[in-house]
Amino acid sequence: DAKTTQPNSMESNEEEPVHLPCNHSTISGTDYIHWYRQLPSQGPEYVIHGLTSNVNNRMASLAIAEDRKSSTLILHRATLRDAAVYYCILRAMEYGNKLVFGAGTILRVKS
Amino acid sequence: NAGVTQTPKFQVLKTGQSMTLQCAQDMNHEYMSWYRQDPGMGLRLIHYSVGAGITDQGEVPNGYNVSRSTTEDFPLRLLSAAPSQTSVYFCASSYFGTGHGANVLTFGAGSRLTVL
Numbered sequence: 001d002a003k004t005t006q007p008n009s010m011e012s013n014e015e016e017p018v019h020l021p022c023n024h025s026t027i028s029g030t031d032y033i034h035w036y037r038q039l040p041s042q043g044p045e046y047v048i049h050g051l052t053s054n055v056n057n058r059m060a061s062l063a064i065a066e067d068r069k070s071s072t073l074i075l076h077r078a079t080l081r082d083a084a085v086y087y088c089i090l091r092a093m094e095y096g097n098k099l100v101f102g103a104g105t106i107l108r109v110k111s
Numbered sequence: 112n113a114g115v116t117q118t119p120k121f122q123v124l125k126t127g128q129s130m131t132l133q134c135a136q137d138m139n140h141e142y143m144s145w146y147r148q149d150p151g152m153g154l155r156l157i158h159y160s161v162g163a164g165i166t167d168q169g170e171v172p173n174g175y176n177v178s179r180s181t182t183e184d185f186p187l188r189l190l191s192a193a194p195s196q197t198s199v200y201f202c203a204s205s206y207f208g209t210g211h212g213a214n215v216l217t218f219g220a221g222s223r224l225t226v227l
Contacts, residue, residue: 036216043218044154044216044218098156
């Protein structure tokens with residue numbers, strides 16, 4: 001399984017944008033880049049995913065490097081509710097693939 | 112639409128006891144999986160299944176058994192509980208395909224297990 005590398009923790013001010021980086025230098029051509037987050041005392045929830053092109057949804061944006069060896073999750077205006085652990089994961093397109101999580105990035109948001 | 116339902120939410124066991132954590136989903140997802148999360152740690156994959164009758168090991172399978180007799184259910188069995196199995200357990204499911212929602216995991220609320 002291709003691995004991802006994320007910073008252990010990051011801090012942001014409320015109402016400011018947050019850029020959460022993820023390195024995945026061994027990504028294969030069929031790996032999607034997934035982001036999940038886990039709020040305190042809750043189960044993980046899906047945030048966004050993409051393959052090659054940048055993606056936007058109501059929660060966040062995903063910027064994928066041209067060589068796909070790194071990506072950045074962008075929260076446009078961080079709120080206190082965005083304080084969570086953010087996981088960047090690779091998942092192959094092929095049928096039968098599993099999803100393995102890393103340690104993630106703890107995002108702290110200051111008011 | 113219930114999504115992924117885990118029972119029980121909380122359980123306390125004594126060392127050596129056995130129990131089953133239940134996981135059910137009503138979304139007709141082929142893929143189901145179990146993770147454990149120890150305090151301050153990330154999620155570790157225990158077992159997963161890509162369809163009824165098919166199961167495989169994840170990162171930390173020792174001490175756990177699974178079966179998948181139906182598409183909807185994926186129970187996790189602890190045959191002889193140990194204190195090292197004290198953790199929060201999450202079940203998750205997804206469907207395979209190429210659509211936008213394909214391969215996106217839906218998680219249950221978790222089951223907190225304490226082994227004394």
